[in-house]
Amino acid sequence: MRVVVDGVSVAIDDNPILNGVTLAVRSGGVTGLVGPNGSGKSTLLRCLYRALRPATGTVLIGPDEVWRSSARQVGRRVAVVTQDHDLDNDYSVRETVAMGRTPHQGLLDRESQADRDIARAALERVGMGWAGHRVFATLSGGERQRVLLARALTQQAPVLLLDEPTNHLDIGAQLELLELVRGLGLTTIAALHDLDHATAYCDQLVLLHRGRVIATGPPADVLSPDRVAAVFGVRGAIAPHPITGRPHFVTAPPA
Numbered sequence: 001m002r003v004v005v006d007g008v009s010v011a012i013d014d015n016p017i018l019n020g021v022t023l024a025v026r027s028g029g030v031t032g033l034v035g036p037n038g039s040g041k042s043t044l045l046r047c048l049y050r051a052l053r054p055a056t057g058t059v060l061i062g063p064d065e066v067w068r069s070s071a072r073q074v075g076r077r078v079a080v081v082t083q084d085h086d087l088d089n090d091y092s093v094r095e096t097v098a099m100g101r102t103p104h105q106g107l108l109d110r111e112s113q114a115d116r117d118i119a120r121a122a123l124e125r126v127g128m129g130w131a132g133h134r135v136f137a138t139l140s141g142g143e144r145q146r147v148l149l150a151r152a153l154t155q156q157a158p159v160l161l162l163d164e165p166t167n168h169l170d171i172g173a174q175l176e177l178l179e180l181v182r183g184l185g186l187t188t189i190a191a192l193h194d195l196d197h198a199t200a201y202c203d204q205l206v207l208l209h210r211g212r213v214i215a216t217g218p219p220a221d222v223l224s225p226d227r228v229a230a231v232f233g234v235r236g237a238i239a240p241h242p243i244t245g246r247p248h249f250v251t252a253p254p255a
């Protein structure tokens, strides 16, 4: 399912946060949102999952404008894993993952066997099948992150939004999660800090700087040494990976 953002601007307390952001994300690919701290990545994602209404501009998920759709309609099309872990409750892991079925259920519907099967399969898929009975808030940060991905998969939405999905994960789990996400075949948009992961796992990158899109395209085009120096203040280059031979981003402090 395509995602099209057209002229989206957001201001908070008169401070411009996003400024005329326009981009198109094709169906089924992985798009990385990259940019320095505070460049607007999370804010843009919030506009996509209907948590924040832009002052101007439109967001299309498939054929429908997000703010002309109900939260429930958007919930069937867009699943999201954010950094905000709600720990102020004692929901079990199983209950947390089952919440992903909400957009598919009527107000008075009870959880069906099919709902339970979908949730269980998602939990198994992220390697957390053993944790169903645990209280979500008692899990480690990395375990919680995987459970929230399972909840997103349980939503069975064609578009997956991820805000720093590898945060809290050890290096092996980071690569495992990125491989898993790539293999899902969903239209995925992920805010990523690690430019090497962005290079290795994304079909296209969107580089944000001070709320504006500076460049979009394949990682090797977007992360040119000049642009990386101008935006991040470091020396960076894409070179063949010594193990895989595939493009990989390497960085060095300023000369």
Ligand SMILES: Nc1ncnc2c1ncn2[C@@H]1O[C@H](COP(=O)(O)OP(=O)(O)OP(=O)(O)O)[C@@H](O)[C@H]1O
Pocket (backbone or CB within 6 Å): 012, 017, 035, 036, 037, 038, 039, 040, 041, 042, 043, 044, 191
């Ligand atoms: N509710 C808010 N009130 C005031 N300023 C905000 C609010 N939300 C975001 N901002 C500001 O908007 C800018 C963009 O924030 P955002 O979280 O989108 O950036 P980001 O690129 O995701 O950053 P990071 O990489 O640090 O997570 C920042 O300067 C932030 O301080």
